Amino acid sequence: MRPLSLGTRLSLLFAACSAAVSLLAGLFFNQASEAHFVELDRQRLAGELAVLRGLLDGVADQADLPGRLPAVREELARHPELSLHIIGGDGHLWFDSLPDSDPAALRTLEARNADGTRLVVRLNIAHHRHFLEDMQRMIWFGVGLSALATALLGAWAVRRSLRPLRRMGEVAGGISASSLTTRLEQDRQPAELAELAQAFNAMLARLEDAFARLSAFSADIAHELRTPLSNLLTQTQVTLSRPRALEEYREALHSNLEELQRLAQMVADMLLLAKADHGLLLPNREPLTLGTEIDTLLDYFAPLAEDAGIHLERRGDAQLMADRGMLLRALSNLLDNALRFTPAGGEIRLELTGTPSRLRLEVGNSGPAILPEQLPKLFDRFYRVDPARREGDGEHAGLGLALARSIVRAHGGEIRCESSEGWTRFILEFT
Structure with missing residues (x-):
């Protein structure tokens, strides 16, 4: 009934x-x-x-x-x-x-x-x-x-009083992907509905932002996949345009394999981000000595840093219950990002400080400061500080920092970026 x-x-x-x-x-x-x-x-x-x-x-x-x-x-x-x-x-x-x-x-x-x-x-x-x-x-x-008489007058008064609520229903019924900018007039709402109108407008703002991010994400995916796919098609068409020696075919296949590996890595990264968005990224925690793990990671990046004339350094030590593979992947993304934006002769420093209730890991690199308006966007998918690097950069798709944030949050931590006085620091905090 x-x-x-x-x-x-x-x-x-x-x-x-x-x-x-x-x-x-x-x-x-x-x-x-x-x-x-x-x-x-x-x-x-x-x-x-x-x-x-x-x-x-x-x-x-x-x-x-x-x-x-x-x-x-x-x-x-x-x-x-x-x-x-x-x-x-x-x-x-x-x-x-x-x-x-x-x-x-x-x-x-x-x-x-x-x-x-x-x-x-x-x-x-x-x-x-x-x-x-x-x-x-x-x-x-x-x-x-x-x-x-009271029932009739009450029905009239209630119907009149509920007019703003019906208006909310009309607005909600008219919401679509093309009208997410619609908002209720909070100042004209009764006191009892003002808070509801505010929450409704906040919900629409979140939906608008999420839809804008989704649209941008879809456009970025198409853009990032277009370049390697275009390279694969062009190179394959050129190779097949005339008979070639066996060695030329082998080189073409090796080149295609590199592009396919980058595509596979990009797809894997996006799947990992999708799992994180739905709360399905569940770390397999184990006790880790972060100083030892970071030293191993620095040994891996040492040749690249030496070629670029960059000094790597770790300070402090701490213990953390975390998924080793996931945490090393996040730190690798941060170190790779630091190496790309640290000028020759610069320095990359990892500092560990810990208390019984909080652990702080700071990945900092010397170099030009990031503009304040760019800091909130650093962890967006496919975002690059230097827009000129978007075209033709198949090695770095702009997912590294987004992956690092998802991994840190999966461990119950938070990550943020500070940039000033010639240093850019990515600060990870775990409780």
Whole structure:
């Protein structure tokens, strides 16, 4: 069964609250009216009883009663709703002015004389009961009418109040890849919806950014794959354009193999990034002595650094539970990046500092500083600080830093870049 709409729920709630308040007010008024009538009747009975006791003063025997009855009947005639009941001291009924009255419609007040005679004055309250019954019917009618009116007014007010929410639904329904720039006007939203509008706009901003990144990523993939594929096609077409010696075919195949290896590496890197994006990059942790691992890595890069006249240095040591292969891959990417951007005669320094709760690894290289506006983009896929290096650079596709960040985050760490005063530092922190 489909649940009731929010507007229907609020309308029914308003109607129920209005009916409950009206009913309580009506019952309170009914009780107050009845108590007021009871008090008036008692006062009237008391006054009339005093008058009748005066008229019957001195009657000690039933034989004395006939002489007083004319005055009693005259008094009762002035008040037709009143009746008198006289019971003697012996318990016998001496007089009853209205013997056929309904006891349920009477309110009585009794007085006893010194000789034991009892006077019972009775007041007919049928007109009071009719009034109270009519008032109860009016109360129920008012309760129903107020509930209906409140439900209708509540439905109108709720529908009007929920108009901004419907507007949000319309905006959300119209969102597409071509309209991610749409935003809700936060300043015109009610206070209760302002926070929701802000969160909605923030969500659209994130979607717009993610879509822009995805579009750029798709364009970059096409761009990066186009160059090696074009090289493969061109070289293969040239090789097959005429008969060649066996050695020429062998050289062409070796050249194609290099391009295919770069393509395979690029595809593997993108698959690794895709796994990281979906939380599927799970490191196989083991205790590592980072000083030893970094020294091994520096020995591998030493020939390249020596050819470029770059000095490599490690400072400090620390222990870390990490996946050896993944961590060395991230550090290799950082060292390769540092070697490419360190001028001849420069220096690359790796510094390790650790506490029981935090480990810091810094990979720094001397050289020109990176512009501040470029720092946030360094870890984007296919991004290069020097745009001129994009064309024809098949060896470095611009995925190294993105891979390094994914690996560091998979280990629960963070990586950032600082560049100033002739040094560029990539800082890795693990907790």
